[in-house]
Amino acid sequence: MIKENVKRLLDELPENITILAAAKTRNADEISEVIKAGIKIIGENYLQDAQGVINNVKEKAEWHFIGHLQRNKVKKTIDVFDMIESVDSLRLAKEIEKWCERQNKIMQVLIEVNSGEENQKNGVVPNDVVQLIREISSLNHVRIMGLMTMGPRFGDPEESRPYFKKTREVFEEIKDLHLPNVEMKYLSMGMTNSYKVAIEEGANLVRIGTKIFGEREGSRI
Numbered sequence: 518m519i520k521e522n523v524k525r526l527l528d529e530l531p532e533n534i535t536i537l538a539a540a541k542t543r544n545a546d547e548i549s550e551v552i553k554a555g556i557k558i559i560g561e562n563y564l565q566d567a568q569g570v571i572n573n574v575k576e577k578a579e580w581h582f583i584g585h586l587q588r589n590k591v592k593k594t595i596d597v598f599d600m601i602e603s604v605d606s607l608r609l610a611k612e613i614e615k616w617c618e619r620q621n622k623i624m625q626v627l628i629e630v631n632s633g634e635e636n637q638k639n640g641v642v643p644n645d646v647v648q649l650i651r652e653i654s655s656l657n658h659v660r661i662m663g664l665m666t667m668g669p670r671f672g673d674p675e676e677s678r679p680y681f682k683k684t685r686e687v688f689e690e691i692k693d694l695h696l697p698n699v700e701m702k703y704l705s706m707g708m709t710n711s712y713k714v715a716i717e718e719g720a721n722l723v724r725i726g727t728k729i730f731g732e733r734e735g736s737r738i
């Protein structure tokens with residue numbers, strides 16, 4: 518099943534679109550299957566989940582942290598992951614800088630945009646993204662590789678379009694600034710229900726769970 522799902526997606530999407538398999542609640546065998554089928558990036562929302570599977574996944578992949586990162590988990594998170602897609606404050610970025618400097622490594626990050634400007638949501642609101650990136654760009658062990666957004670959840674993906682569009686505008690604005698330590702390679706938007714609209718609006722990294730692995734059990738999102 519997983520193999521066919523991945524094949525269908527790889528056939529469907531243009532080559533310049535990178536697929537991340539959003540693997541929360543999935544086990545090591547399922548993740549291995551996804552990588553063998555041709556997916557190169559695995560996303561996890563929780564450090565503990567990643568620690569629980571990563572040693573049992575023998576196939577090589579890039580691991581992206583896509584959940585909410587607490588500062589007290591940064592030290593371990595930078596050991597496990599290749600990219601953190603959910604940086605949304607200078608405080609968090611400085612914590613990443615501190616541990617990366619000690620370990621003499623550079624962490625790739627995306628800035629998470631709260632494109633719907635929702636109160637309870639993580640991410641920085643669109644109007645504050647440029648300022649935050651200017652500040653983070655002074656940290657030499659943090660490399661900003663682009664933006665990520667979830668956007669508000671809708672049944673109809675068309676309703677997501679304005680939020681993807683907005684995030685794309687901010688993405689282009691920052692790209693044009695040519696800041697140091699800022700590459701703007703990835704625009705990570707779109708999930709199972711919305712990836713087509715997201716790609717139309719400029720996403721080049723889509724985070725797909727259900728359409729690859731099947732429905733998740735239980736109520737955890």
Ligand SMILES: *Cc1c(COP(=O)(O)O)cnc(C)c1O
Pocket residue numbers: 539541562583584667707708709710724725726727728738
């Ligand atoms: C779960 C999750 C996804 C994928 O969700 P699906 O609807 O299963 O495709 C993408 N991004 C994040 C941050 C997630 O937590």
